[in-house]
Every structure is written in structure tokens, then in C-alpha cells.
Amino acid sequence: MARRTRRQPPRPAPSDRFTLEIRDIGVMGDGIAALPDGRTTFIDGALPGEIVEAEVTFLEQGPPRGRLVNIVRASPSRREPPCPIARLCGGCMAQHLDDRAYIDWKTRAVSTAFEAAGLDTTCLEPMQRTGERTRRRAVWQFRLGEGRLLLGYSVRRGNRIIDATSCLLLEPALQNVMDGLRRELPTLLTGPVVRRGRILVTASDSGPDVLLELDHEPDLELLQGFSGLAERLDLARLSWRNGARGEATPAAARRQPTVKFGEINIAIPTGAFLQASSAGEALIRQAVAEALADTDGPVLDLYAGLGSLSCPVASNRPVHAVEGMERMATSLASAARRSAVASRLTTETRDLDRRPVITSDLDRYSAVILDPPRAGARHQVSELAGCEKLTRLVYVSCSADSFARDTALLVKAGWRLTWVQPIDQFLYSDQTELVARLDR
Ligand SMILES: C[S@@+](CC[C@H](N)C(=O)[O-])C[C@H]1O[C@@H](n2cnc3c(N)ncnc32)[C@H](O)[C@@H]1O
Incomplete structure (x- = not known):
């Protein structure tokens, strides 16, 4: 008879307590220190220059991770987090930094992604800010x-x-x-x-x-x-x-839940995407307008969502908006039909991963806006890389890593990164919104 084996509970990973000096802060907001044996460890919530006692756990995979037990010498950049659960909550990872250290940390995380992909960091503008109580x-x-x-x-x-x-x-x-x-x-x-x-x-809005x-x-x-x-x-x-x-x-x-972009009221389908805050959306829109200011002629808005970028641009020039989620594209189309931009805004439902807009079609536009999800726009970028007539690209991104990967490919193909506007739309997280102008 087969003997039933009882499943053993997982053995806890071994851990030990150390007093450590924190030498840096990582992109995820952890303090970085060296253990006595030279191995690097990451201590949740510790800041550069601090001396801390930490309970370090040695995981089977990945670097040893530490839990902050006591701060022996605190950094002058440390502040009391305004939220009482900030140390545990996965929503925020940087409430314990004072304002200056916080912005330095966020800016450096973007630079680190740029450097890793070989991008020029001198085109990074100072971070624009949104405030607390703005997440919509x-x-x-x-x-x-x-x-x-x-x-x-x-x-x-x-x-x-x-x-x-x-x-x-x-x-x-x-x-x-x-x-x-x-x-x-x-x-x-x-x-x-x-x-x-x-x-x-x-x-x-309703x-x-x-x-x-x-x-x-x-x-x-x-x-x-x-x-x-x-x-x-x-x-x-x-x-x-x-x-x-x-x-x-x-x-x-x-x-009907609605959102207003310019003068256009758009019905929001259940589960549709909206920028995280209207303050962030306004800053993105402003940066996109600046990036398009010296161009005229038709614009292609890829990953258009409900049209937060297409609608304002369509107030004075033709825009073709492409979005993968049918309900969003349909909602934008029907709002546009009833509005003053009816003759200038066209829409299309299209999966841009499976069916990117091809180079010869891209070359018909005077500028392209690209605002993909966090994973980036690998397939669409390959087509953009081959363009010959298109000379202006505005890349909007919520992930510095996928942005840097995609943009490195564009730069290799002859595009020039003119400027990048970082926007702190995702407060106290490791995520930064970027709006970039590329020329060729
Ligand atoms: C970051 S949002 C940007 C939306 C819009 N530009 C805005 O500012 O509100 C990305 C959009 O891409 C759409 N999307 C995701 N994957 C897609 C794909 N494979 N093809 C086309 N659109 C896609 C999402 O539905 C979402 O609306």
C-alpha cells in the first residue's frame, strides 16, 4: 500500500541580527549595506549614512534581506512618515525621506535606468510634482x-x-x-x-x-x-x-461615470484606464503640448485610452487615436462624434503588440504620441525605428525601465532624445511618469 507522505511546513529561512552602516539607497527604497562577510544586503526603510540594527534573513534565492529593528544613528534626511502604516504598507515606500532626499531618490532611480540602457541623462528636466490627496x-x-x-x-x-x-x-x-x-x-x-x-x-466627474x-x-x-x-x-x-x-x-x-478632456465629456467604461491623478494628467498634457508646439499636420496617438491626449491635440489639428481596448476606443469615438472635434478626431481599435502600425503608415504623420502600458511598446518601437519621414515622437511612460529599453533602440536607429520631463504622479512609490521628446 502506498504510504501517504505528510507535507512538511516550509522551514523558515535562517536569519541573524547585525549592526550595519547603510552606504546607499536602492531604487526600491531599501538601504544598502555590506554584511561582515562582504555580501550586500537590503534593509527595508534604512537610509544612507545611518547605523542600524537589522534582522537579516538569508533567503534561498536572491540577496539577504533585512528588517530594520533599531536606528542607532539616524540620517538628517529621515522624517516621521505622515501615515501611521507607511512602514508596512506596500502602497508607499518612501514616506520616511524628507522632501529633498525623496526627490533626489526618485530622480536617481530614473537616471539609473537611463544609464543602464546607455541613454544620455543630461536631457532629464527637474521633476514636476503633484500633491497628496490627488489619486483618482x-x-x-x-x-x-x-x-x-x-x-x-x-x-x-x-x-x-x-x-x-x-x-x-x-x-x-x-x-x-x-x-x-x-x-x-x-x-x-x-x-x-x-x-x-x-x-x-x-x-x-459624475x-x-x-x-x-x-x-x-x-x-x-x-x-x-x-x-x-x-x-x-x-x-x-x-x-x-x-x-x-x-x-x-x-x-x-x-x-454614467464620465471624464472631461478639454471640452469633450467621455463616458468611462467599467475597468477603463485613466491617468492616476488629474493633476498628473494636466502636467503630462502640458509636456505633450510643448513637445508638439513647433509641429503641424496630422498626429497619431498610439495607446490612446479614452483620449486624454488626443482630445486636446484635436482642437486644432487632425488626430488618429489607436487603442487596444474596444470599449474605450468606442467610447472616445462616440464622444468625439458629438463634439467640436468631430471632423478632426478618428479612432481605431487595434492590438499594437500583435499588429503595430507599420513604418510606411507612421511616415504619413507629422508627429506620433506613444503612451504604452508599463511593459512598454517593444513591437511598435521596432516599426518607429525604421521611419524615414517622421521627425517627431513624444514618448509618455510610467516605467523608466521599459522607456529606457525602448528609447535605446530608437536612439540606435537614429532618433535623438531632446528632453525628458519626469512627473511625480505616483507619490511615495518607485514609479515616475516620463514625457520625452525625440527628434530625427
Ligand atoms: C498608459 S495608458 C495611456 C492611455 C492614454 N494615453 C491616457 O493618457 O489616458 C495605456 C493604454 O494602452 C492600452 N493598451 C494596452 N495594451 C495595448 C495593446 N497591446 N494595444 C493597444 N493598446 C493597448 C490600454 O488599454 C491603455 O488605455
């Missing part, structure tokens, strides 16, 4: 069990949920939604089973748009509960879906 979209995790609700963000480097009663990044409208859900979810999602899920929330990602299909009673919830929290729309890949179904559609 967020993703929260929740877990409800044994009578307790956890609602917030994932803990840093883990799946555990860190309960966030307030978040200083959020627009007040989103903070209100967080408060309301905290009050209401425990009575709505009752029952013996532990419930987990995610909440995707966007502050639209009120909050909330998508509940559940681990089960709601029954009739719960659906009725959702419509009462939408009423009490004055949500524009409340939708639900079963898991991350389920189809979103509206449970309460009280007002």
Missing part, C-alpha cells in the same frame, strides 16, 4: 472573516492585507468610498465563509465608479444590498465581477 483611482484588497474586515493595500513584499483606515494619497471622494465600504461591507457580505476580493475605484471583484457570484439578496450601498454612498456606478477575469456586471448604474 485605486485598487484595494479586502478580507472579511471571523467578524473582522481588513480593507487596504497588500503588505510590502507579501500578500497579507494591511488595514488602511485612511490613505493620504487618495482624493477626498475616494477616501469617502473607503470609509463607506468599511462601514457597510461587514453587514453586506455576511456568512460563515471567509470572503476575499479586490475593489477597483475611480473618481469620475461620482465614484466602483468595481467589486468577488470570490463568488452574488445572490439576489446581495445584489439588492449592492444597490442600497450605491445609494447610501452616492456612487455613480457599482459593478461586480467574479474574479479578476470575470465580466463586469453593473449592480447599480445611477449616473
Whole structure:
């Protein structure tokens, strides 16, 4: 008879306590130090110049990682984080830096990505800023069990949920939604089973748009509960879906969520992309306008989303907007048809990874805007590299790494990086928005 083997719980990785001098700060915000045996270790929340006691864990893979236990000598750049859960929460990694050290750290992370790809760092402009309480979209995790609700963000480097009663990044409208859900979810999602899920929330011009990602299909009673919830929290729309890949179904559609780009009101489909803050979006738009200022003629806007960049540009020249998500392209098309830019703005649904716009078509435009997701635009960039007539490219990116990789390829093909405007749209995180002008 086959003997059943009992699965052993994983053995904890060995760890030890050290007193260390921090010599640098990494791109993820960790203090970097050398262990007595010369190995490099990363200490969460420690700053350059500090002497700290740290519990260092020796993982099977990757460098040893340290937990800050005590600060023996603090850096003059250290400040008390304004948020009480900042040390644990995965949403912010740099609240313990004073303003100057924070901006230096963010700027250096961009330079490091540029240097690694062989790009010129002298074209980097000083960072433009957005403020706290400006985030207009967020993703929260929740877990409800044994009578307790956890609602917030994932803990840093883990799946555990860190309960966030307030978040200083959020627009007040989103903070209100967080408060309301905290009050209401425990009575709505009752029952013996532990419930987990995610909440995707966007502050639209007509009120909050909330998508509940559940681990089960709601029954009739719960659906009725959702419509009462939408009423009490004055949500524009409340939708639900079963898991991350389920189809979103509206449970309460009280007002159409909309966003205004220039004079154009656009309906927001559930799950659509919007820039993280309207302050960030305004700075991106301003930098794009500057990059296009001395050009005229038709513009191609690739990865156009709902048209935050296409709409203002179309106020005085023809724009063709290409977007992969059909519902977004359709929404932009129908808003454009009813607006003053109807004759100048055309749209197309197209997967630019599978079917990039080819070189000969790109050469018909006087400028191209490129604003891909975090992974970058590898395939589209290969086509842009071969252009002969196109002379202006505006690359907007939320990832310095994929931007540097793609731009290095363009520079190799003869494009020149004229300037890059960094924008601190993702406060206290390692992410920086970039808008770059390239010429050839
Ligand atoms: C960073 S957003 C930029 C949107 C827009 N420019 C804005 O400022 O709001 C990237 C956009 O690319 C779209 N996208 C992602 N993958 C795509 C693909 N393979 N082909 C075309 N569009 C894609 C997303 O749906 C999203 O709207």
C-alpha cells in the first residue's frame, strides 16, 4: 500500500541580527549595506549614512534581506512618515525621506535606468510634482472573516492585507468610498465563509465608479444590498465581477461615470484606464503640448485610452487615436462624434503588440504620441525605428525601465532624445511618469 507522505511546513529561512552602516539607497527604497562577510544586503526603510540594527534573513534565492529593528544613528534626511502604516504598507515606500532626499531618490532611480540602457541623462528636466490627496483611482484588497474586515493595500513584499483606515494619497471622494465600504461591507457580505476580493475605484466627474471583484457570484439578496450601498454612498456606478477575469456586471448604474478632456465629456467604461491623478494628467498634457508646439499636420496617438491626449491635440489639428481596448476606443469615438472635434478626431481599435502600425503608415504623420502600458511598446518601437519621414515622437511612460529599453533602440536607429520631463504622479512609490521628446 502506498504510504501517504505528510507535507512538511516550509522551514523558515535562517536569519541573524547585525549592526550595519547603510552606504546607499536602492531604487526600491531599501538601504544598502555590506554584511561582515562582504555580501550586500537590503534593509527595508534604512537610509544612507545611518547605523542600524537589522534582522537579516538569508533567503534561498536572491540577496539577504533585512528588517530594520533599531536606528542607532539616524540620517538628517529621515522624517516621521505622515501615515501611521507607511512602514508596512506596500502602497508607499518612501514616506520616511524628507522632501529633498525623496526627490533626489526618485530622480536617481530614473537616471539609473537611463544609464543602464546607455541613454544620455543630461536631457532629464527637474521633476514636476503633484500633491497628496490627488489619486483618482485605486485598487484595494479586502478580507472579511471571523467578524473582522481588513480593507487596504497588500503588505510590502507579501500578500497579507494591511488595514488602511485612511490613505493620504487618495482624493477626498475616494477616501469617502473607503470609509463607506468599511462601514457597510461587514453587514453586506455576511456568512460563515471567509470572503476575499479586490475593489477597483475611480473618481469620475459624475461620482465614484466602483468595481467589486468577488470570490463568488452574488445572490439576489446581495445584489439588492449592492444597490442600497450605491445609494447610501452616492456612487455613480457599482459593478461586480467574479474574479479578476470575470465580466463586469453593473449592480447599480445611477449616473454614467464620465471624464472631461478639454471640452469633450467621455463616458468611462467599467475597468477603463485613466491617468492616476488629474493633476498628473494636466502636467503630462502640458509636456505633450510643448513637445508638439513647433509641429503641424496630422498626429497619431498610439495607446490612446479614452483620449486624454488626443482630445486636446484635436482642437486644432487632425488626430488618429489607436487603442487596444474596444470599449474605450468606442467610447472616445462616440464622444468625439458629438463634439467640436468631430471632423478632426478618428479612432481605431487595434492590438499594437500583435499588429503595430507599420513604418510606411507612421511616415504619413507629422508627429506620433506613444503612451504604452508599463511593459512598454517593444513591437511598435521596432516599426518607429525604421521611419524615414517622421521627425517627431513624444514618448509618455510610467516605467523608466521599459522607456529606457525602448528609447535605446530608437536612439540606435537614429532618433535623438531632446528632453525628458519626469512627473511625480505616483507619490511615495518607485514609479515616475516620463514625457520625452525625440527628434530625427
Ligand atoms: C498608459 S495608458 C495611456 C492611455 C492614454 N494615453 C491616457 O493618457 O489616458 C495605456 C493604454 O494602452 C492600452 N493598451 C494596452 N495594451 C495595448 C495593446 N497591446 N494595444 C493597444 N493598446 C493597448 C490600454 O488599454 C491603455 O488605455
